[in-house]
Amino acid sequence: MREPASRADFEARLRRIGDERYHDKHPFHGLLHSGGCTMDQVQAWVINRYYYQSRIPMKDAAFMSRVEDPALRRAWRSRIEDHDGTAENEGGISRWLRLAEAVNLDPEYVASTRGVLAGTRFAVDAYVRFVRDKTLLEAVASSLTELFAPKIHSERIAGLLAHYDFADDNSTAYFQNRLKEAPKDVAFGLAWVLDHADTAEKQDACAAALTFKTDVLWSQLDALHSAYVAPARIPPGAWQPGEGQLEKAA
Template sequence: MTATDKQAFHARLLEIGKERYHDKHPFHAMLHGGRCTISQVRAWVINRYYYQSRIPMKDAAFLSRCDDPDLRRAWRSRIEDHDGGTEEGGGIRRWLRLAEAVGLDPDYVASTRGVLPSTRFAVDAYVAFVRERPLLEAVASSLTELFAPKIHSERIAGLLEHYTFADEAALAYFRQRLNEAPSDVEFGLAYVLDHADTREKQDAGAAALTFKTDVLWSQLDALYSAYVTPGRVPPGAWDGREGVVREPVAREAAE
């Protein structure tokens, strides 16, 4: 593989994001544009929690298959970033702060009881993928992080502008990801560009990233199908009431 081949492969990966990343999904436009009801925001928080909660398990599955200590050392911070310490910190706790801000009982959200089955199937498919596929593909599937900073920035701006619950504490998850993701993705991208040294491996890497965009897209489809229109909640999923402890307080009123 020449430097030109590598560049072309890099461009191919970026193209996958341009075409398939979930910032193209109508649910995101609704969310960032302030057109979600508080119930729809809550449904998103409840379901997206399931994804957050499985990321450290996914990364642990990755570590469990790495026989290179350097690779394990570089990758391990992802688990720390999401899980935090025994007492505080970490993306999962920050996500639960968002849950509180939208008026949900964080213990209810953490129980994952109301999560849509389709959310579960998509997220579990991601964990299984990383547990079972070649390391190159496992790393490539993480490269949706290439496209995340833009969506996080849009989300912070859009949520702050449109929703009374949104303040810096509620949105700390996204702010922190803006700090963490760039170095993670720099490492992952370099790994994939270096290790995909045949056309076949490039194809496998591109397929892995495509798979991951499907995992993200499928979660928003599930939300849209259950809670937007025609709003048909599957048996057993969150009914719009369970776990709701209070209505969000307007920022002005709280000050």
């Protein structure tokens, strides 16, 4: 039997996965944050990333459907509220649709998920199924990409505000709120994983789950870059620039 790594070493192993594989290293993000994206490319990102947002509460419900412990379900439930909203909080999905409007997309078109890239669907659906099918420990570990999210959200807010006319407090509200919400989720998730991964095998499974999740995120940006950044190859059936606009361009 291998000994499990210490808590600190195991946490360092998980953080290294982010250093090496998190999608903030993908060239599309450099393009977006530096102002190098055309408005068509920004719209393509908003349309495709919406599909990911829209599936997150389904992923969290799939997780909760398998949790027998009411305390764990209660702790997890706020994730669904953060995305779907409550009486006091409009929720992340609604905020994302405000971003869609700000970039001149019809929010009904975006919410229909028509035109989403097949590569985006396959990656996101793989994540929902992973959480539905794997152990609870692997499911929680796969959520730990939130460890690496505050940096990308901060860069994105600064980059969008600096470089694009559409960016203001309203259109970047999604990211502003995630900066507030994500830290409590990830603190809980990280502690839960460190507590429960008490063998070397379980630690390996957690590292594999987090690696899988970085693939889910990276693969979405690959599909986006391949379809909409020169030399662009838009797959059959995917969104074509000009579709789903909020108002006719002048």
